[in-house]
Amino acid sequence: MSQNTNNYYLPAPSLWPLIASIALFLMAGGFAMQMNDVASGSYVLIAGVLVFIYLLYGWFRDVIKESLSGFYNKQVDVSFRWSMGWFIFSEVMFFAGFFGALFYIRTFALDWISGSKLVWPDFVATWPTSGPAATEALEAMGPWGLPAINTLILLISGATLTYAHWGLMKNNRKQLTIGLILTIALGAIFLYLQAHEYAEAAFTMDSGIYGSTFYMLTGFHGMHVTMGTIMLLIILFRVMKGHFNADHHFGFEAVAWYWHFVDVVWLFLFVFVYWL
């Protein structure tokens, strides 16, 4: 389909949205069944995940094809930029909800429980805590071991990604590739160390409010780093196939924005979850 490039690109009818709907339906239904021990729930869930992977593969393949065919003019590019910015804003608000929960618990709720003489007269609010009903002492995660190293890793990965971007801007493919490979490697090391930290941790999600907030915040952050690393890998494949040039590389930039966002979230985690 050739198209007047002055016009905004309008895609042909597509079944991908319906497939997305089916994927999410199977995933949600399967997950609900699995959590409630309904037999076959996990099969439905796995089917949903497979449809979802097929969806991501197919839809992005179509979009990349359209991009390479030059269907996306300047105005479409601006749309992509706005939408990625707003998407990251929505992610900021997602994490803000969990940080808000953490601040509320630490500032108000624990104080009120420890002031109440009725149910747990001996409970004195401290942080970290597993709550008034806990029977064992809590061994919290200190900031200056692995978390500090991980902070350093993510900060360096932000720099290597910018190094890659500079390479792209100069049409220096070698610099671009090296920068990307370094960033992906750093992301993978971060994830490995995070998994190691989880494995060694003396507490779980079950360990009261400290374990709850710790794993919820670091867990979702880890999922985002995983996503970001996969996205960077795909960008690396695309670079190796010769996609992107100095003027036309929004896919690269979007992933870079996402990576920096994940980086900033970590800094907040380091300060408020590990350190203070």
Add this chain to the structure above:
Amino acid sequence: MSTTTATHHDDHADHGHPTGIMRWVASTNHKDIGTLYLWFSFFMFLFAGALALGIRAELFQPGLQFVEPENFNRLTTLHGLIMIFGAIMPAFVGFANWMIPLMIGTSDLAFPRLNNMSFWLMVPAAILLITSIFVPGGAIAGGWTMYPPLSVQNQSMSVDMSILALHILGVSSIVGSINIITTILNMRAPGMTLMKMPLFVWTWLITAFLLIASMPVLAGALTMLLTDRHFGTSFFDAAGGGDPVLWQHVFWFFGHPEVYIMILPAFGLISTIIPTFARKPLFGYASMVYATAAIALLSFVVWAHHMFTTGMPVAGQLFFMYSTMLISIPTGVKVFNWVATMWRGSMTFETPMLFSIAVVFLFTIGGLSGLVCSILPVDIQVQDTYYVVAHFHYVLFSGAAMSIMGAVYYWLPKWTGHMYDETLGKWHFWLTTIAFNVTFFPMHFTGLAGMPRRIPDYALQFAEFNMISSIGAFALGISQLLFLYVVIKCIKGGAKAEAKSWEGAEGLEWTVPSPAPFHTFETPPTVK
């Protein structure tokens, strides 16, 4: 996926729009997707309305007659969830789909495929919510606000299904809002500056912002609820150091912006309709824009007025009381502007105008009862009584739903190419308005007298008012079938509509033929 093989077309006319079911499931056309949204919303409206009639049937008399108390709780919960997420919100998205590209002079939304995904995600969510009625343990019953500890302790699978349905709806809303906000910021016709945009577009720009900011917070809250239920976390469990009130804070941080998500587009709709039939430009356009933005920003700092009785330091209560009262200022600006638009206008009273005037009138009653509820000591009295039920139905039914009805009549000629039956439209208006007031006005009295909401039985002194409310509710419900009939009749035929269907109508949407062709503004018009 792609059916296009032609290589020599210089326009989009040959995108080969498929017919039959593929036209709808694979659509990348904002008008078709808008139509899907509006029909979906209408059927959810009827379904959730039927649930409400179950509530009113039970409350027709004191004592228990039709439904078990648990089922009564399920009726109120599902009625709330489906009306909010299935009826009101999708209706506004339907209008956004249909009208925003026409109003700002662009060919479609920025991302047509994502737009279709936003719609088709509504369907699995609706299936999950509705089929949850039939799973062991029955449907979710703790109220649409899903307060723990009840929502954690209820081990029915339906709670998980509802949580995941809301997650999917959240994805749909966020994707849809990003699409709309991008369209408005990037796709306006040359010369359409921000301060020349129709007010409906402005209200949607701000609503989309509210959705993107608040929906992810709901997702976080739902995730905490899910992990508390199944994965051993203690967010809402005081024994583990958590706090059930934490849910209320996070939920209402989403929930209050959500209230304005359901009313700001309504303000946009009647700000479009009133100038048309008053034959005068909207009074105070700029102040309308600023008032909308002010309401949106204030909506993030008032959430705890939903929690005055759950326990909070007095300083907090006072802060939330005063910040809530502040909202009445920009809202008052709006009501003043609507009245001032009508002042000395050459008014005619077609159905859309009747609905809009009713909205100004009745929404103001709802706004004033909201102001009453914002007063801390009064709220402690009326909290969880029928006074609150009356308040939010005056803003949500006679604010949101009736503005949607008025706007459907307003744009039906543009959508179908036919004028609707004015006589039947007026009948629908009067039946709806009268029945609505018969249903909900007495609830102010029962509420002030102390009748608690969400209870299937009540003390004998409330019997008369409840009987009146129930009669009104059934009349209100049956009147909506007339609405369905008028709309179908208009689609099937009727007087031919002009491109500019209303004498006083302004805006780009009236420069294209009626019915609007499949593709419009492929070459953007220039706005002076």
